[in-house]
Amino acid sequence: MKYVDEFRDPQKASALLQEIQQISDRIHTQRQRPLKIMEICGGHTHSIFKYGLEDLLPPTVELVHGPGCPVCIMPKGRLDDAIAIATHPNVIFTTFGDVLRVPGSEQSLLQAKAAGADVRMVYSPLDALQIARQHPDQEVVFFGIGFETTAPSTALTILQAEAEQVRNFSLFCNHVLVVPAMEALLENPDLQLDGFVGPGHVSMVIGSDPYTVIAGRYRKPLVVAGFEPLDILQAVWMLMQQFEQGRCEVENQYTRLVEAGGNSVALDAIQRVFEVRDQFEWRGLGSIPESGLKMRSPYAQFDAEVKFDLPGRSVADHKACACGEILKGVLKPWDCKVFGTACTPENPIGSCMVSSEGACAAYYKYGRLSTQEKLPQPKRVMTAVH
C-alpha cells in the first residue's frame, strides 16, 4: 500500500534487528539484566503484537507495555458515571466503540444499551454533534476519552457547538495527559525501566519538548516513534545507541509528523476549552495530580459533569485483577491470577483485557505463541456454519 509498505519492509527490519543485536551484545558484556524499554502508547503495544516484534528482538531487550491505552486506565467509577448519564431518560449517549465493553462496577455501556439506554457508537465527536443537530429534543452526550491525541478534536467540536449554539450537546470529559502519568510511574520504586518509546500521535500535538523532564529529572532516554514496525524498531535502535554511548536525551524518530513544539492550532483548541484537573484517578495507578483535563467554566453549558448529577464514586478494582501492576510494567499479563481464565476478552474483569490496545488483550489475542507454555490451553468451542 502506498506510503505504508515502506515502513513494513522486511529487509530493512532485519538489518535494524541485526544492529540492535550487535549493540545489545556489546552492552551485555558489562551488564546482566535485560534492558527494559517501555512503550507508553497503546498504539505501539498493538503494533508490537500485530507484527510479532517482541519475538524478533534479542532476549536481552525487553519491551514493557505501559499505561498508554486510554480505555484501559479508565476507572470503574467514571464508567458508572457514564452509565448513569446514558440511562437518563431523554439522553442519547455517544462513544467510541472500544469503550462500550469496558466493565463498570455493575455493567458495561453495552449492557446498559441492551437494557434500553440509547447508546450509540460514533467514529468522531463531530458525528455526536451531528446527532445532536438531528435530535434537538434530546440531550446528546459524548464520552470524551483519550490522551492529547483526541483532545483537540473534542475541543474543536465544543467550539463548533458553541458557534452554532447547539444547546442539547454536552461532553463527559475523560481526557488525560501523558507526561504526568509517566512521572507518576517513574516515582514508583518498583519500576526498573531503562528508557521509553514515546507516543507518536500524542507528540504530534504536544511536540517532543515536554519530555525533557523525563530525560532531565528522571534520567531516562526517550525516543518519540511512529506506529509502523520499522518506526518502532528504529526507535529501539536509537535508544540502544543512547544506552551504549551513555547519552540520555529526547530524540524524535517520527520526524515526518512530529515537531519539537507540537501543533499550535491543536494546542490552542485544548487550551481554550480545557483546564487541568487537580487530580484524576487512573485505573491501577490511583489518583495522579494534574493528569486529567476538565472543561473551563465558560463552557459549563456543554459540560455533562455540570448538567447531570453524577454518583462520582471511586470504585476499587476486582481483588484478583492485576491491571495496575501490569500497567506499571511490574507484572506481565500471564502473572495475573485471572488472566485467560476468569478474565478473557469475552468476559473482561480488568480493562486491560477490553481494548485491543490493552496489554492483556494483546497478549491474549496475539501473544500466546511465545508465551503459550505459561498460559491455559484454548478451550475447544462449538463451530457454527453461516
Next chain:
Amino acid sequence: MTLSSSISSSPSSSQRSSQHSLLQNAQRLNRSRQKLRDKTVTLAHGSGGKAMRQLIDDIFVSNFDNSLLSPLEDQARIDLAQLMQMGDRLAFTTDSYVVDPLFFPGGDIGTLAVNGTVNDLAMSGATPLYLTCGMILEEGLSIETLRQVAISMKRAAAIAGVQIVTGDTKVVHRGAADKLFINTAGIGVVRSQVSPAANRLEPGDMILVNGELGNHGAAILIARGELALETDITSDCQPLNGLVDRILEVCPEVKAMRDATRGGLATVLNEFAQSSGVGIQVEERSLPIREEVQGVCELLGLDPLYLANEGKMVVVVPREKAEAVWVAMRSHPTGADTMIIGEVVEAPIGTVVLKTAFGAGRIVDMLVGDQLPRIC
C-alpha cells in the same frame, strides 16, 4: 404482531357439478396474475386478502416463475427419483439476511439471500437445487424496492442454476423490522463419495482461498456512508457452486470447504483448527487483499482477516492435490485469483498462526463480539 399467509393459496375444493362452469370462471379469474398498483407496502399486503395476492403475483410469482412454484400449493413437491440420480445425501440449510443498507456496490439483499444459501449448500459438495423465500416486510417499504430485490433474486437464481419454489410473506408494523428481512432455505444433493468436513484436516494438508479477502465487509461499511469515504470496492457476492464443481472434478476427496462469510477468513480457519485438533499456519504474504481494503482497515483499525466475504471459500486438500486444485480453481471465473495461503500443521493444536512478512508468528484468534454490526 405479525399478519401472515403464504404465497400459495389454492382455490376452494368444494366444487359441485351444478356450479361447475361458474366456479371455473371464478377460478380462472382468481388464477390470472394480479397487477399491483400500490406504491408502498401496507399491513393489507400481509393480511391474506386480495392486496396480498396482488403483491405475491406481481412481485414474486412473476419473477420466480417455475413449474414447481406455479401450482401455488402451500409447499413445493419435488420428485425424489430425479434427486437420487444426483447423489446419495440431501443437503439442507437455512439463512436469514438482514443487511443494512439493502443495496450496496456489487449486490443487494436479494443477491445475498440467493448466493448465501447456494454457497452454504455447495460447501457440503452438494449441487444446490431449490430455495425457499421467506420475506418479512416493514410497513411503509417501497414496492419498487421490493420489486428490485425480487428481480435480483431471480437473476441470482438463474446464474446459480437454482429455482425458488415456495415462499412466505409477512408484513409487520413500522419499526418492528428494518425495511426488509429475507430468509432462504435451500436443498441440494450431495455427490456420492464426497464429504468435506471441518474435522477432517490432517497435518500436511494445504489451504487455498479463491481470491481477494474482505471486499464485502469493506463495501458494506463504506456504503453506509457514515465514514464519508469514496472507493471503488464492490462486494464479492457470487455463487460458488460452479467453482466447487471444478474442485470436485479434480479432487473429490477434498477435506474441507467453507465460505468465509461473517467473521471472515480468520473465523473459518479457527473453526477448522479447533474441529480437527490441528494447527494452521498461514503466510501473510500470500493473502490476497486489495490495497483499498487494506487502506480502509488501516483507517478504522480493523483486520481484513475478520471482514466478511460473500463469495470467498476456504478449501483444504491433501498436499499432493494442491497444485491440481489450484489450477482447476484458477480456470473458473470465481476462482481466477486463487492462492495457496497456508498449510495444516500438528501444533499448536486448535490455533491459527500467521507468519508475518518479518518472519515472526502471531496468533489469529476468534473474534470476540462484532467488528461491525449486521453485514450479511
